[in-house]
Amino acid sequence: MGLALDEPEEKDKVVNINEVVVAIDPDIEIYTENLTLDFSQEANGLVLAGNESNCC
Template sequence: MGLALDEPEKNDRVVTINEIAVAIEAEIEPYTNDLTLDFNQEVNGLVLQGNESDCC
């Protein structure tokens, strides 16, 4: 699973989280429950944390 700053595509679901519009691919939306976006100083970037399923 990845993260990109891009325009939504036609099959994306757009939701508002903390007043920010977020586009989520329909195929992975079920796997995004309980995820948190955080900044990780070790990789000097954004990371998704939580939901330890073996989906991806």
């Protein structure tokens, strides 16, 4: 699973989360439940954290 800063594709589900517009591919939507978007100094960027029981 990845993260990209891009325009949504036609099939994406577009939602507003905490005033941030997010496009989610319906094929991976089940894996995005209970995830947190955070900044990691170790990774020097944005990371998705949580929901490790459904990890790919």
